[in-house]
Amino acid sequence: MAKEKSLFVCSECGGTSPKWLGKCPSCGAWNTLIEQVAGSSGPANNRFGTQYAALAGVSELATLSEMEAADVARTPTGLDELDRVLGGGIVSGGVTLIGGDPGIGKSTLLLQAVDALQRAGQNALYVTGEESGAQVALRSRRLGLDHSQVQVLAEIQLEKIIATLDATRPAIAVIDSIQTVYSDQLTSAPGSVAQVRECAAHLTRFAKTSGTAVVLVGHVTKEGALAGPRVLEHMVDTVLYFEGDTHSSFRLVRAIKNRFGAVNEIGVFAMTERGLKGVTNPSAIFLSQHAEPVSGSVVLVTLEGTRPMLVEIQALVDNGGPSPRRLSVGLDRDRLAMLLAVLHRHAGVACMDQDVFVNAVGGVRISEPAADLAVMLAITSSLRGKPLPKGFIAFGEVGLAGEVRPAPRGQERLREAAKLGFSVAVVPKANAPRKGSKEIEGLTIHAVERIEEAMDVVRRLD
């Protein structure tokens, strides 16, 4: 096949250049030139808009009511926790990107999933670019997937991969990983943004036209740092991220985007010798076991998708140098700075000259503002060196004015905490059971409206 000439197109002005330049020759913007195969659609071809009608003709339109509204057909993968994040299963023609740190378990999970699908009668293809076929076979033996009928293709050239997919038409194809795939039509190096984007676009087009569900493995951290093609997120239907501390055995799979279901549902797995096993009742896995309460530790009841989970928030406040540090793991750092300001202004707790470290136990990431109250109580507890009582939980959002705002589905959170044997709770007033309504057995609830009140309650509990 004759190699098509590539073209570099400026993402700002649409100007073009036959070779890569740091600065766009038309508009002078830096680092905006992106390689494109000549002839493919792009800003360069958009210049003659009026000629489009002559070139392509005008499309027929239909109203929404005339269109057939078929519900998407989902095939459960057989791994319940994965199905939960996907919104019920793999959608035919759907494209899923699954990202996460190296070694976290992406290949393991997908091999388990395609094997389960194959055993359920779906034709599955596993394209491996990172490992040899023999390595994948070795993993399948270790995972106990004996006599697996999953077909494996060790290939990194896009054109060959698509030709094979087209000839075999599997129900599901896994590309492990998209960073290793390259197209002959581009001169950029494999793994570069242009290559990854172009290859993903071709695979997406293939999925849509053939009905094959395509899963792309991406070496992308949540910050988008590693090999960073966040552009992929816009292209695909579903984006899943693997989270968790590689040193602990628990792994979370979170949906960041899902065109076929709810986001922020999470799947919880435990990494075992024989692969990833779903954890069906995960509410207590992120608690570290202290025999006696320790200062700086508060248990937060957070809501992950449809399930309440208890996560221990730890804080350490210690004498800092001239420029004290504020560090957070699993929690937003800007939010931490904000909470410290609210603590100072409204509750008179000053940490200006102190280092403040905050950590959500178990490598879990918490993004909901309902963590605020627990974070603030943990910080105060560490600063004072006073542990909170045994069986203590808290949740609630704290605003800049020092007000404590309700968290969604507070009753459910309280019931889960009571079920796990927690006995004292500090929560927003609107989340506490109303006077006269049924109380939650075993749980003493302190309802607060302001952060000062919460501090008072905690001081009284000492």
Ligand SMILES: Nc1ncnc2c1ncn2[C@@H]1O[C@H](COP(=O)(O)OP(=O)(O)O)[C@@H](O)[C@H]1O
């Ligand atoms: N022989 C083994 N026994 C038990 N666990 C293993 C073994 N080999 C690898 N693992 C586990 O599998 C993980 C690798 O998962 P993998 O699916 O290859 O990650 P990824 O594809 O995300 O890079 C390792 O971090 C380790 O926990």
Ligand SMILES: [Mg+2]
């Ligand atoms: Mg892998």
